[in-house]
Amino acid sequence: MGVEMFVRAILQQKGSEVVTIGGDATVADAARTLAHERIGALVVTDGGDLRGILSERDIVRGLAESGRDVLDAPVRSLMTRRVSTCGLDDDLDTLMSTMTEQRIRHLPVMDGGALAGIVSIGDVVKHRVGELQVEARTLHDYIETGR
Amino acid sequence: MGVEMFVRAILQQKGSEVVTIGGDATVADAARTLAHERIGALVVTDGGDLRGILSERDIVRGLAESGRDVLDAPVRSLMTRRVSTCGLDDDLDTLMSTMTEQRIRHLPVMDGGALAGIVSIGDVVKHRVGELQVEARTLHDYIETGR
Numbered sequence: 430m431g432v433e434m435f436v437r438a439i440l441q442q443k444g445s446e447v448v449t450i451g452g453d454a455t456v457a458d459a460a461r462t463l464a465h466e467r468i469g470a471l472v473v474t475d476g477g478d479l480r481g482i483l484s485e486r487d488i489v490r491g492l493a494e495s496g497r498d499v500l501d502a503p504v505r506s507l508m509t510r511r512v513s514t515c516g517l518d519d520d521l522d523t524l525m526s527t528m529t530e531q532r533i534r535h536l537p538v539m540d541g542g543a544l545a546g547i548v549s550i551g552d553v554v555k556h557r558v559g560e561l562q563v564e565a566r567t568l569h570d571y572i573e574t575g576r
Numbered sequence: 577m578g579v580e581m582f583v584r585a586i587l588q589q590k591g592s593e594v595v596t597i598g599g600d601a602t603v604a605d606a607a608r609t610l611a612h613e614r615i616g617a618l619v620v621t622d623g624g625d626l627r628g629i630l631s632e633r634d635i636v637r638g639l640a641e642s643g644r645d646v647l648d649a650p651v652r653s654l655m656t657r658r659v660s661t662c663g664l665d666d667d668l669d670t671l672m673s674t675m676t677e678q679r680i681r682h683l684p685v686m687d688g689g690a691l692a693g694i695v696s697i698g699d700v701v702k703h704r705v706g707e708l709q710v711e712a713r714t715l716h717d718y719i720e721t722g723r
Binding site for chain 2 (some may be wrong): 457460461463464465469485486488489491492493494495497500522525526528529535550551553555556557558561
């Protein structure tokens, strides 16, 4: 079953930084920020409050539906407004279920109403790989020492 | 540790269909196909041969680096040419490691030199969730029946 892993531990490793953008910025600005930061989604905030999330997927769908002029549109016109979030004490399995059921790749982490980080599907898989390595080492030690 | 899951089983559930595009198609065509098919990457083929992969990420980075005219460029100018692939007998843990190490979200499946499917990071997490549900049920039955 492995060691149970929580959002808190993921953020301890990756940090709590969240790249945000304002709803008035253009979609072209958002694309540049995503590429520069090498990330897949931006949290859209307004005076510190979570307003939405804008992913690479949202941009590609916007281009497909509205053509290239969508790049001049404000981020708020393309962002996803109903944002699923998670908490510091949620475990990895819960995150995996949420991402699968909602077909999303990013979950902002909320701590008492404030943005405390963001976890991507890549983070989840990376930490699951870490768990598997611990399991393998534990089994190896068990076999080596006979206990 | 759970039931070991292989690529073959994932494809049995999701099917072996791979959405492909030619290298001469435009990036705008690719964006429309990605949105229409509700997927994150297209395999680029030339007469049936695997030439590269083009993801939502590649398009957003192309926009950031080259501006909106990149939408008129051919897919081959933006695709990733060095494509990591997997085989039908690879297990889920191997896929997770590959995706984590290479920071990629899609692995075309090759079977004897031919394209046999594609596995996304979303598929991997979805099947891991399925494994966890089996584990939970097994534990529950064990406790209920005392063996």
